[in-house]
Amino acid sequence: xxxxxxxxxxxxxxxxxxxxxxxxxxxxxxxxxxxxxxxxxxxxxxxxxxxxxxxxxxxxxxxxxxxxxxxxxxxxxxxxxxxxxxxxxxxxxxxxxxxxxxxxxxxxxxx
Amino acid sequence: xxxxxxxxxxxxxxxxxxxxxxxxxxxxxxxxxxxxxxxxxxxxxxxxxxxxxxxxxxxxxxxxxxxxxxxxxxxxxxxxxxxxxxxxxxxxxxxxxxxxxxxxxxxxxxxx
Numbered sequence: 001x002x003x004x005x006x007x008x009x010x011x012x013x014x015x016x017x018x019x020x021x022x023x024x025x026x027x028x029x030x031x032x033x034x035x036x037x038x039x040x041x042x043x044x045x046x047x048x049x050x051x052x053x054x055x056x057x058x059x060x061x062x063x064x065x066x067x068x069x070x071x072x073x074x075x076x077x078x079x080x081x082x083x084x085x086x087x088x089x090x091x092x093x094x095x096x097x098x099x100x101x102x103x104x105x106x107x108x109x110x111x
Numbered sequence: 112x113x114x115x116x117x118x119x120x121x122x123x124x125x126x127x128x129x130x131x132x133x134x135x136x137x138x139x140x141x142x143x144x145x146x147x148x149x150x151x152x153x154x155x156x157x158x159x160x161x162x163x164x165x166x167x168x169x170x171x172x173x174x175x176x177x178x179x180x181x182x183x184x185x186x187x188x189x190x191x192x193x194x195x196x197x198x199x200x201x202x203x204x205x206x207x208x209x210x211x212x213x214x215x216x217x218x219x220x221x222x223x
């Protein structure tokens with residue numbers, strides 16, 4: 001596809017469960033970002049990849065959150081032992097020359 | 112710590128009016144500033160990107176200005192249309208980092 005693709009679009013899980021959120025960036029974009037957006041707020045930075053490596057993970061809130069990008073394309077955000085406070089829209093973006101292109105996000109609901 | 116503030120939080124105007132959305136940031140050491148549009152349930156669409164050395168950017172009916180020294184940017188929308196209804200977000204990229212710091216957004220409603 002032409003844009004950033006995120007799956008699933010919605011994920012409902014129970015407190016304490018493990019979840020994985022997937023991001024397919026635009027082909028050829030080496031930079032990839034994860035952001036989290038709570039209702040009525042702007043997106044908050046989680047992690048930035050340049051190629052396969054996490055160049056900046058300063059936004060990850062705690063060690064329950066982890067992200068990988070093993071081949072420098074698709075990325076997976078992993079959340080262990082989910083908590084109700086993790087409920088939010090998780091946005092992925094890829095970048096070319098500084099301009100970010102966002103996916104539609106994954107709405108995560110932790111019950 | 113960079114903080115970005117957008118005023119107003121919500122704005123409702125009749126169709127055809129020209130309007131201005133405001134964005135302020137606390138640290139002037141920015142690399143660039145972007146304005147995004149977000150429709151309900153959708154991701155963000157980049158509207159305009161202003162490099163720190165630039166004063167403004169224009170695209171169609173949109174014009175964004177940047178005053179780095181005062182920590183302010185404005186997004187001007189001319190001849191507003193109902194299709195312009197959305198949330199508009201301002202984000203700054205700080206020098207030496209790749210991440211963007213976002214404001215909370217302005218929810219704009221254009222009434223036919």
